[in-house]
Amino acid sequence: MEPGENGEMVDCKLGRIVIRDGADRQYIYLAEQNGSRGFPIVIGNSEALEIHRVVHEYEPERPLTHRLTHDAIVSLGANVKHVDIVDLRQNTFYAHLVLQNDAGDVLAVVDARPSDAIALALRARCPIRVAESVLHKATADQGE
DSSP: OOTTTTTTEEEEEEEEEEOOTTOSOEEEEEEETTSSOEEEEEEOHHHHHHHHHHHTTOOOSSOOHHHHHHHHHHHTTEEEEEEEEEEEETTEEEEEEEEEETTOOEEEEEEEOHHHHHHHHHHHTOOEEEEHHHHHHHHHTTTO
């Protein structure tokens, strides 16, 4: 069974990106597609800049890591079906890339850092899903 097929996944979207010059850590905020809950994820500079590039439709002349990864997935006959944020343990989020073929068959579920998974999801224009349990924990930690 594919992760999340029993209904515990919530569709989310990138709410915003916070990039602070000179800082080692950046933030993205995920928000429910059809709800009011949202939460931040701390990410690195390269992932924040990639997400910013995709959102603003800027492509560097040569492919950087996330574009290279996406292009490799596609050239191997697959695509990113969706990304799932599946766990939150000790303030660390865990994610999966769910890859499928053109027929819609799931080929692989790949462990990933949420920042990389979200950067790939935005590039692939695929859904970002968060486990209800993660959404509950992440928003409860904010006092919501």
